[in-house]
Amino acid sequence: MDPTLYNAAMKGNTNDGNFSLAEYLKRDEEIGYQVTPKGNTIIHVAALRSHSDFVEEVLKITPALLCHQNKRNETALHIAANEGHTEVVRVLLRIAGEKNYKETLMRMTNENGDTALHKAVRSGYVDVVKIILEKEEDPEYEYSANKTGETPLYLAAESGFLDILREILESCKNPNYAAGPFGRTPLHAAVVHQHSDCARLLWQQNNSLCEELDKRGWNSLHYAVKLGLKEVVSDMLGWKKSLAYLPAGSENDWTTTIHIAASELDDFYAPNMLIELLQHCPDCWEMLNSRGQNALHVAIMNEQGMSLLTLLESENWGSLVDEPDNDGNTPMHLLAFGKYFNKDRKFSALVYKEVGA
Numbered sequence: 001m002d003p004t005l006y007n008a009a010m011k012g013n014t015n016d017g018n019f020s021l022a023e024y025l026k027r028d029e030e031i032g033y034q035v036t037p038k039g040n041t042i043i044h045v046a047a048l049r050s051h052s053d054f055v056e057e058v059l060k061i062t063p064a065l066l067c068h069q070n071k072r073n074e075t076a077l078h079i080a081a082n083e084g085h086t087e088v089v090r091v092l093l094r095i096a097g098e099k100n101y102k103e104t105l106m107r108m109t110n111e112n113g114d115t116a117l118h119k120a121v122r123s124g125y126v127d128v129v130k131i132i133l134e135k136e137e138d139p140e141y142e143y144s145a146n147k148t149g150e151t152p153l154y155l156a157a158e159s160g161f162l163d164i165l166r167e168i169l170e171s172c173k174n175p176n177y178a179a180g181p182f183g184r185t186p187l188h189a190a191v192v193h194q195h196s197d198c199a200r201l202l203w204q205q206n207n208s209l210c211e212e213l214d215k216r217g218w219n220s221l222h223y224a225v226k227l228g229l230k231e232v233v234s235d236m237l238g239w240k241k242s243l244a245y246l247p248a249g250s251e252n253d254w255t256t257t258i259h260i261a262a263s264e265l266d267d268f269y270a271p272n273m274l275i276e277l278l279q280h281c282p283d284c285w286e287m288l289n290s291r292g293q294n295a296l297h298v299a300i301m302n303e304q305g306m307s308l309l310t311l312l313e314s315e316n317w318g319s320l321v322d323e324p325d326n327d328g329n330t331p332m333h334l335l336a337f338g339k340y341f342n343k344d345r346k347f348s349a350l351v352y353k354e355v356g357a
Contacts, residue, residue: 005031081125
C-alpha cells in the first residue's frame with residue numbers, strides 16, 4: 001500500500017495543510033484500492049482505529065470499498081463491529097444505505113461465517129448490536145449460524161450478555177433459536193455456562209426450548225439440575241412438571257433428573273435440588289435409570305453423602321433400600337460390599353442406623 005495513504009489512514013488524517021486525502025485519491029483512481037499484506041484497504045485500517053471521518057471521506061470517492069473483503073473475508077464493518085467503534089459502524093451503514101449496499105454489507109460473512117452482528121455480539125458491544133439491528137430493514141430476517149453453528153443469539157446466551165440477548169429478542173420478530181455446537185440450543189448454552197438470567201429470559205420467550213435435546217440426549221432442565229440452578233429448575237417445572245420425568249442420555253444408557261441430582265451435584269447443592277424436585281414431582285423418587293437403579297443406588301455409587309441422607313429422610317426411602325437393580329443389587333447390598341464410603345466408616349454406620357439394618 002502507498003505509504004503516504006497508509007500513514008494517513010493510521011492517523012485518521014484527511015487534511016493537515018500539506019496533505020489532502022480527497023486530492024490524493026483523485027490524483028490516481030487506483031491508489032485507493034491498494035491493500036496491505038493482509039488484504040486490508042485504507043478503510044479497514046481506519047476502521048480498526050476508529051477514524052470515522054477518514055472512512056467517510058474515502059467512501060465519498062471510492063464507495064466500492066464498502067464491501068471489499070480482506071484475506072479473512074472481513075469487511076471494514078466486521079472490523080469496526082468487533083472493536084466496538086460505534087461511529088464507524090454508523091458511517092458505514094449510512095453510506096451503504098445511500099448506495100443501496102446496506103443489506104448486502106450487513107449480511108456478508110467472513111471466513112468463519114460470521115456477520116458483523118456475530119462479531120459485535122461475541123465482543124459484547126451492545127451499542128453496536130443496537131445500531132445493526134436498527135438498520136436491519138427486515139425485522140423477520142433470521143441471522144444464520146456461522147460455520148461452527150453459532151447464531152448471534154447463541155453467542156449472547158453462551159457469553160451471558162443479558163442486554164444483548166434482550167436486544168436481539170426484542171428487535172427480531174423471528175429470532176434464530178437453532179441449535180449450535182453439540183446440538184445445544186441457546187437455552188442449553190445459557191444453562192451450561194450458568195447464566196441464569198439469560199436462561200430465564202430465553203425460557204420466557206420460548207418455553208418449548210426446555211424440551212429440546214442436545215447430541216448427548218440432555219435437555220436444558222437436565223443441565224440445570226446437574227449445575228444446581230434451583231431458580232431455573234423451579235421455573236421450568238412450574239411451567240411443565242412432566243419435564244422432570246424425561247430421560248437424559250441415549251436409548252441404551254440413560255438417567256433421570258433425580259438421579260442427576262443424587263449423583264452429580266456437589267454435596268452442598270444436592271439436598272436443596274432433591275427437595276425442589278420432590279416438591280414439584282413428589283413421585284419422581286420412583287424413577288429408575290437404564291440400569292434399573294433408583295436414586296439411592298447412584299448416591300451410594302457416587303459417594304454422595306448428603307444426597308443419601310436427604311433421600312433417607314424422605315417419607316419413601318423404605319421402598320428404595322430393598323429395590324434391586326438389573327444386576328439384583330439393592331442399595332443395601334452396595335453398602336454391604338464395602339466398596340463405597342470405605343474412607344468414612346462413621347458415615348456407613350450412620351446409614352445403617354438410619355435404615356435400621
